[in-house]
Amino acid sequence: xxxxxxxxxxxxxxxxxxxxxxxxxxxxxxxxxxxxxxxxxxxxxxxxxxxxxxxxxxxxxxxxxxxxxxxxxxxxxxxxxxxxxxxxxxxxxxxxxxxxxxxxxxxxxxxxxxxxxxxxxxxxxxxxxxxxxxxxxxxxxxxxxxxxxxxxxxxxxxxxxxxxxxxxxxxxxxxxxxxxxxxxxxxxxxxxxxxxxxxxxxxxxxxxxxxxxxxxxxxxxxxxxxx
Numbered sequence: 001x002x003x004x005x006x007x008x009x010x011x012x013x014x015x016x017x018x019x020x021x022x023x024x025x026x027x028x029x030x031x032x033x034x035x036x037x038x039x040x041x042x043x044x045x046x047x048x049x050x051x052x053x054x055x056x057x058x059x060x061x062x063x064x065x066x067x068x069x070x071x072x073x074x075x076x077x078x079x080x081x082x083x084x085x086x087x088x089x090x091x092x093x094x095x096x097x098x099x100x101x102x103x104x105x106x107x108x109x110x111x112x113x114x115x116x117x118x119x120x121x122x123x124x125x126x127x128x129x130x131x132x133x134x135x136x137x138x139x140x141x142x143x144x145x146x147x148x149x150x151x152x153x154x155x156x157x158x159x160x161x162x163x164x165x166x167x168x169x170x171x172x173x174x175x176x177x178x179x180x181x182x183x184x185x186x187x188x189x190x191x192x193x194x195x196x197x198x199x200x201x202x203x204x205x206x207x208x209x210x211x212x213x214x215x216x217x218x219x220x221x222x223x224x225x226x227x
Contacts, residue, residue, distance in 0.1 A: 003066075003067075003071075003112060004065040006065070007062060007065040008065070009130050009133065010029075010132055010133050010134070011030045014029060014030060029134065032134070035124045035125070036121075036122060036123055037120075037124060040124065041119055051119055051155075052157055053165060056148075056165075056170040056171075057169060058133060059114070059117060059144075060170050060171035062112055063112065063113075063147070064172075065111070067111060067112055067141045071110075072141070076099075080099065083188065083192055086192040086193065087188065087191070091188060091192070094221075095217065095218060095219070097181075097219060098181040098217040099181075099185065101177060101180075102182065105143070106175075108143065111141070112139065113138075113142045113143075113147035114136065115137070115147065115150060116138045116150065117150065119155065121133065122134070143182075145175055146182045146186075148166065148167065148170060149182030153183055154190075156206075158187075158213075184214065184218070187207050190206075191203035191206075191207055
């Protein structure tokens, strides 16, 4: 949080510490109140389009924060291995073209990724109703396309029109093919972490929709031969 404080508003950090038994750090921050970008959008006080554009602008500001050379990056193989512990090998095989696109991408300078930016992780506070980023639990250095894709997934901005609303408002250059590949990866990960029942079915439908919208990022299932 301190690394990006000069670029994007965030609550004051009061304390932090390692969470026993988990690969995570707990952050204690100042309370800015309950009003979020998501809540004002759901109440109709601002439009869905405006909220998506606000998120894109915040991502752009965050991604301009410098990343020191010594800051560790989480390798792709670690993310895939972690996902593989929660879903069958056939699921990873299904998105093999997306994984290949990510692995083969030209490496660019990493940015600070929030890792979970959506409307309810933006708190509106103060007389000027300033947008503050909160919940930096998943923050890490990585490719900007991954962070933009995560926001598309978590805001259900997966249709061409809604995705364009975000990417057109995002102020930095993007590899759109790479964004699409990360969208597939993050959607599968959301499916793997979802609860059985309606939530799992929702993410399964979104993954199927992506397979129809971007078939080049999925491995086509060949019909079995009959004798």
